[in-house]
Amino acid sequence: MKYNRLYILLFIFLFSCPIAFAQAVKEQVRIITSFDQGWSFNQSDVQGAEKSDFDQTKWRKLNVPHDWSIEGTYDKANLTARGGGYLPSGIGWYRKNFNLDDSFAKKKVTIEFDGVMANSEIWINGFYLGKRPYGYISFSYDLSKHLNFGKGKTNVIAVKADNTVQPASRYYTGAGIYRHVRLVATDAVHIADWGVYISTPNATAQKATVKVKTDLINESDQSTQVIVETAVLDPDGKIVKTVQNKQTISAGKNINVEQDIVVTNPKLWNLESPFLYKTLTRITVNGKVIDDQLNTFGIRAFKFDAATGFWLNGKNFKLKGACLHHDGGAVGAAVPLSVWKFRLERLKEVGVNAIRTAHNPVAPEFLDLCDQTGFLVMDETFDTWNSPKNNGEKGYNRFFTEWWERDTRDMVMRDRNHPSIVIYSVGNEIHDDLNSPEGFKKYKDQQDLIHQLDPSRPVTMALFRPANSKVYTNGFAETMDVVGQNYRENELVALHNQKPNLKVIGTENTHVIQQYLALRDNPFMAGQFLWTGFDYLGEADWPQITNGQGLFDRIGSWKQQSLQRQSWWSDKPVVHIVRKEDNAGAGAWINNWTPTDFDTYDDAKVAVYSNCEEVELFLNGKSLGSKPKPTDDSPRLWDVTFEKGSIKAVGKNKGKVVSSEELKTAGAPAKIVLSVDKNKISNSWDDVAFVTAKIYDVNGNICPNADQLIRFTISGSGIIDVVDNGNITSHEMYKATQRHAYQGVCMAFIKGNAVGTIEVKAVADGLDGAAVKLEVINK
Numbered sequence: 001m002k003y004n005r006l007y008i009l010l011f012i013f014l015f016s017c018p019i020a021f022a023q024a025v026k027e028q029v030r031i032i033t034s035f036d037q038g039w040s041f042n043q044s045d046v047q048g049a050e051k052s053d054f055d056q057t058k059w060r061k062l063n064v065p066h067d068w069s070i071e072g073t074y075d076k077a078n079l080t081a082r083g084g085g086y087l088p089s090g091i092g093w094y095r096k097n098f099n100l101d102d103s104f105a106k107k108k109v110t111i112e113f114d115g116v117m118a119n120s121e122i123w124i125n126g127f128y129l130g131k132r133p134y135g136y137i138s139f140s141y142d143l144s145k146h147l148n149f150g151k152g153k154t155n156v157i158a159v160k161a162d163n164t165v166q167p168a169s170r171y172y173t174g175a176g177i178y179r180h181v182r183l184v185a186t187d188a189v190h191i192a193d194w195g196v197y198i199s200t201p202n203a204t205a206q207k208a209t210v211k212v213k214t215d216l217i218n219e220s221d222q223s224t225q226v227i228v229e230t231a232v233l234d235p236d237g238k239i240v241k242t243v244q245n246k247q248t249i250s251a252g253k254n255i256n257v258e259q260d261i262v263v264t265n266p267k268l269w270n271l272e273s274p275f276l277y278k279t280l281t282r283i284t285v286n287g288k289v290i291d292d293q294l295n296t297f298g299i300r301a302f303k304f305d306a307a308t309g310f311w312l313n314g315k316n317f318k319l320k321g322a323c324l325h326h327d328g329g330a331v332g333a334a335v336p337l338s339v340w341k342f343r344l345e346r347l348k349e350v351g352v353n354a355i356r357t358a359h360n361p362v363a364p365e366f367l368d369l370c371d372q373t374g375f376l377v378m379d380e381t382f383d384t385w386n387s388p389k390n391n392g393e394k395g396y397n398r399f400f401t402e403w404w405e406r407d408t409r410d411m412v413m414r415d416r417n418h419p420s421i422v423i424y425s426v427g428n429e430i431h432d433d434l435n436s437p438e439g440f441k442k443y444k445d446q447q448d449l450i451h452q453l454d455p456s457r458p459v460t461m462a463l464f465r466p467a468n469s470k471v472y473t474n475g476f477a478e479t480m481d482v483v484g485q486n487y488r489e490n491e492l493v494a495l496h497n498q499k500p501n502l503k504v505i506g507t508e509n510t511h512v513i514q515q516y517l518a519l520r521d522n523p524f525m526a527g528q529f530l531w532t533g534f535d536y537l538g539e540a541d542w543p544q545i546t547n548g549q550g551l552f553d554r555i556g557s558w559k560q561q562s563l564q565r566q567s568w569w570s571d572k573p574v575v576h577i578v579r580k581e582d583n584a585g586a587g588a589w590i591n592n593w594t595p596t597d598f599d600t601y602d603d604a605k606v607a608v609y610s611n612c613e614e615v616e617l618f619l620n621g622k623s624l625g626s627k628p629k630p631t632d633d634s635p636r637l638w639d640v641t642f643e644k645g646s647i648k649a650v651g652k653n654k655g656k657v658v659s660s661e662e663l664k665t666a667g668a669p670a671k672i673v674l675s676v677d678k679n680k681i682s683n684s685w686d687d688v689a690f691v692t693a694k695i696y697d698v699n700g701n702i703c704p705n706a707d708q709l710i711r712f713t714i715s716g717s718g719i720i721d722v723v724d725n726g727n728i729t730s731h732e733m734y735k736a737t738q739r740h741a742y743q744g745v746c747m748a749f750i751k752g753n754a755v756g757t758i759e760v761k762a763v764a765d766g767l768d769g770a771a772v773k774l775e776v777i778n779k
Contacts, residue, residue, distance in 0.1 A: 029282075029292050031185040035111065036064050036685065038096055039177070043068050045091040050123040052156045056095045063685065067117075068092050069163075069175035070332025074731040076542045079166035083391040084173060085538035085545045089166050092176045094159040098183075105149040107185040108219060110193075112140040114179035114363055116161050117333060118168065123158040133399040135163070135173055136326070136360035137407045138414050140184075140193055170383065170392035171325055171547070172537035174333025179363050187290040188220040189283065192254060194413035196281055196295050199456045203301040203313070205268060210261040210299065214281055218249035225249075227284040228257045235267055235275045268313050269298030269419045271353055274374040276419070298371065298419025304458060304482050304503045306496075309526040310422075312376075318519055319376055319527020320569045321354035322347055322551060323508060325536035326362055329554030330724035330734040330749065332537070337365050337686035339749075342677065344373055346556050347533050351569025356507065356529040359383035359428040359462075361411045365686070370420035378460075378507070378529065379415055380425040381408050385442055387431035391539075408449055416454040424450050424457055425507065429464035429486055434471050444479060460484035462507035466491060477502060482526070489518035489528075496524050511551075511561035513634055516568055520633075530565070535728060546728040553726030555692075555747045560589040567609035568633055573659035575612060575651040579640075580605040592704040593647050593663035604642045607635035612651030612659060620645040667697035669706040669744075671768035674760065681718075681752050682779040688721065689750040689774055693762045695741055706744040708764040712737050717756030717776045721749040752776030 040059035048054050069080075072088035080089050100109070113120070118135030121128070125148065129141040148155055161176050195215035202209040212230050225248045232240040243259045267275035276296050283291040302312045310319055324343075328335035347355075354376040357366075360383065370377050382404070383389070384397045408426070415421055426446040433439045447459040458481030466472045466485060472495050477483045484507035485492045496504050506528030509515045519528045535550035546554060551562035563576040581587030581596075585605040595601035608615050608627075615636050616626040620643055627636040640647070648662040677690045695706040714720050714737075722734040725742035732739055739746040741764075750760060756776055763769035 028294070029187075029289050030190075031107075031183075033183045033185075035096070035098075035181040035183045038098075039064055039066075040095045041066065041068070041176075042093045043090065044093075046093050049093045049095065050121075050126060050128070050158045050160070052126045054095070054156075054158075059093075059095070064094070064177040064181060065179050065334035065685070066176050067174040067178045067332035067334040069173075070330070070334075071735050073733065074545055080172075080538075081167050081391065082541050083167045083170045083538050085171075085540065086542060087172065087537075087545075089163045089168075089175065091160065091162045091164055094161070094177055096157050097154050098157070099151075099154060100147060100149050102150050104147070104185055106188075107144070108188055108190060109143045109147060110140050110184045110186075111143055111157065112138070112182050112184055113177065114138045114181070115361075116159060116177050116179075117163060117174045119162040121160045121162075125155055133403060134396060134407050136362075137410055138179075138361070138364065139410065165394050167392050168395050169538070170389055170395070171539045172327050172333070174327065176334075178333040180365075187283075189216065189218045189224050189226060189249065189285065190291040191215065191281060191283065191293050192217050194410075194416075196279065196293055196417070197413075197454070198279060198295060198297040198417050199454075200297075200299045200301065201456065203266065203268065203299050205313075206265065208263045208266040208268075208299045210263055210277075210279075210297075212259045212261065212279055212281070214257045214259070215254060216247070216249055216257065216283065217254040218251055221251050223248060223250045224285055226290075228259070229282045229284065230259050230261065231280045232261050232263060233278040233280065235277060240277075263299065266299045269300040269371075270313055270315075271374040271376070274298065274372060274419075276371060295417055296368070296371065297417050300419055302422050304423070304505070304526050306501050306503045306524060308523050312422075318525070319354040319505065319529075320352055321356055321376075321378070321527055321529035322352045322533030323356045323358040323529050323531050324533045325358055326360065327537045329534070329537070329726075330722040332734075335363065335366075336688045336751075337369065338681075338688040340366050340369055341373075342556060342690060343534055343552075344369060344375060346552055348373070348375075349570070350551055350562050350566045351571070352530075352533065352551075354378070354527060354529065355533070356380060356425070358508075358532070361407075361415070364414060367415060367418045367420060371418050375420055376422050377418070377420045378423050378425050379411070379421045380428065381411055381446070382426065383428045385427060385430050385432045387433075389429075389431060404446065405449060408446060409453060412450050412453045416456075422457060423482060423505075424454075424459045425461050425484065426450070426459060427461040428508075429462055431464070434463075434469045434476050435474050440476060440479065443476070447479075447481070458482050458503075460505065460507065462486045466495075487515075489515050493518055493522055493525070496522075500524070510549075511565065513632065517632060520568075535726070540728065543729045543731070545731065548728045553728075555690075555724050555726040555745070557726050557743070557745060558591065560591070563591060564609045564635065567611050567635075570611070573612050573651055573653065574610055575615060575649045575659040575661045576609045577617075577647060577649050577661050577663055578607050578609070578635075590704075591663070592666075592702075593645075594666045594701075594704050595642065596705050598644070602642050604640040606638045606640045606647070608638075608649045609635050610649070610651050610659070612653055614652045614655075616650045616652070618646075618648040618650070619643060664699075664701045666701040666703040666705075667699065669695045669703045669708065669767060670698045671696050672710065672762050672764060672770045674762055674770040674772040676750075676760075676772050676774055678774070680775045680777055681750070683717075683752040683755060683776050684779040685751070687752065687779075691748045691750055691760050691762075691772060693741070693746050693748070693770070695744045695764075695767065703744045707741050708767060709738055709740050710746050710762050710764045712748045713761045713763075714750065714758060716758040717754040718750050718752045718758035718774075720760075721751045723748050750774070
């Protein structure tokens, strides 16, 4: 077939005129519609709820994403037990009615779920579409053959989410349609699901090759000749270059089209400047665009080296990582993007530059955010293979044999265009026998599949007790692209010293100094991932309901380990004071100068975390001496006889003051002070404002021992979504308008529901109240 002359002229015009091209992008042919609004929900098993004529009028009306488990009550008797944080489990049904006009009758119409927890079953107009056991995976179904089109003709989608079988996980999973949903309409000839794969095999500041592979499917009944056109847009939205290929696709077949685009003087994606490019892929038949797709990617080159660790764009540095579970604390598993943004900003303050998605596929928008903000990612598939784990005996181990290949394929194909991802992990502390041919095969099958789908990235797994599993002596480690190990850093260092050709990385590490030094002092250690970045729901023994090993608590409050880690990993001058909570060195390290019992506290053991060359400590203005920076970066210690008032640490470099911190003894609680992280939020599910309530004395000192019940009210164009205080033993409801302060602090998560203004007030018995205002704008 010859090119249509008019179409060629139009194509040249569009790709040479930024305004015209921008309009063309805005008016894409592929129809993508959010499917989050207008669901009906019932939290129980309901007979016949899959049928199209079922009456759901009495069901609860809501929008998704939605996690119904986090709305429940903590109870030691709940079957989720310690793994699921003692929150409820069971069955939840969702139904949604929708209409499609006649123009969709000739389209392929697909529904896409970013995640349903768990064992989801889907029906369209009573027709059974299928089941996906793994609650973390994204999936889709073709609805085309089962839809009604035209005015007055209704369609019904029904979703059953079932997590009754417990204990299903060692950590909190959530329940329901907890991620976004969309409806996608395409031509019968179209780009396959996750069918555009972009890599940059050669990337320097002078020139880069962008390799684009496009998978096309012809679901029509006749052979079709297509033109595949791909344009690269730079970070400013300007056209860099275009390529096109002509192909013929037989009916019922698919083809893969490979295109190389050379970009001169590219802006490289890195942690400091995470530049993002886009591709626009268009499929044309007889001069008409029948499908198109925008994809985001970054131009960068990275490698893991056995002798020197990790490199990005020719720069050698450590992966200073943190593990993150998928829950967002008070919001459960249905996490607005603002929560992740807030958390990543906190982690960046500490010096964290990498995230391990522990231990499952995450929401796709989380990876988008890592791309945009400059974090590296270890993308992980599973917490278990066939062998179960304690407190999660009825988890993914029941489904691994049948589903691992499909779930791995879907995760890698979905995620492989993200420049933030530099390595995949196929398992966490796997209990299957890795000292057997079967164990070798399970790992190799997964690694080989990932190499097939994405040859640009290495594969690892978080090895568990390698001395017991024999993986360092039986040849297993040699089969891994990068050897990953949880804890026991001395074993990993010894392995590399014995076998220096192996690439190694710490996949899970604690906050102690020995593990920090294992990374700092060994050039071959590519990085480590701290357990964890934030406290997470579950994996805790009653009355605790949250695992408290995070750098930060659920609401982002700083803890001893985050203060110390900042002194080790931050590039800026850091000084932090901590003291032993109880007299004479007993208790935990805390960051305040207000004992719970003044009568029994006189011998204060004080530590200062700092990366400054010299630190001087002052008590009520009197110097307690200066101390130089230890060679091992350990804290500087003082024995201090406690006095009410002020303790201050001053950090100096080359004799100049560069950082300081002062803690003051608080008096009786007197007032609430409110702050908000931003003055404007959009009217969007993903946007949240964090209103923090702190209790102060009359002199403006925070009261770390205050625990008054703070009651929030809201007026105007918003709602109080949830409240929290970070206390790992609190059993208060998150879906509420009141919360006890913990260490003098609690927080309300605010969402907009219309354009306008919001006023949030906070009161507590015996304290002066406070108010704060913010504005809600259109998305």
